[in-house]
Amino acid sequence: MRIGELARRSGVSERSLRYYETQGLLRAERTPGGQRQYGEWAVDRVIRIQALYAAGLNSKKIAQLLPCMRDADGAPSEIATQQLVKDLSAERERINRTIADLLRSRDVLDEVIATASAVGVSTDSRADTVGADHG
Known part of the structure; x- marks a missing residue:
């Protein structure tokens, strides 16, 4: 092709x-x-x-x-060198840390959304207000 x-x-x-x-x-x-x-x-x-x-x-x-x-x-496939395996393992750990960080961030956002919803604040109108401040 x-x-x-x-x-x-x-x-x-x-x-x-x-x-x-x-x-x-x-x-x-x-x-x-x-x-x-x-x-x-x-x-x-x-x-x-x-x-x-x-x-x-x-x-x-x-x-x-x-x-x-x-x-x-x-x-x-070709045989990987020990250094490549070590480097890729380090990359995998970095990715795992990034995933854990993203999950924590999502949990914080979930808490904020739940709190905002519980007190009757519309997340849509709040987003519009926040966007207007930065736009």
Whole structure:
């Protein structure tokens, strides 16, 4: 498939796909005319890259990690180094801390919403007032 189709199917811009290629995260075959061609595996790879970026990993870490993962074609993964396992474990712990922080923030918001609702304050009108102060 061409880059435009990969962008459409993965929901990622062509510009991002070209960036992934320069970072060694994605590879493309070239047609005799120089156009990029990707296999079906590329959709899964791009989705994984996006998930790893969303988790807070940078392109260097993702480039180290991707060879250890299986793509949709089931190609065998390479053996991870002990340092990579250590680094990824640290990233996982960072993500767990972020999740815990977000859950605490949600709990605080739930308390505020419950308190505001109990005293008859409309959260919608309150939001409008707060938005007006900052708008």
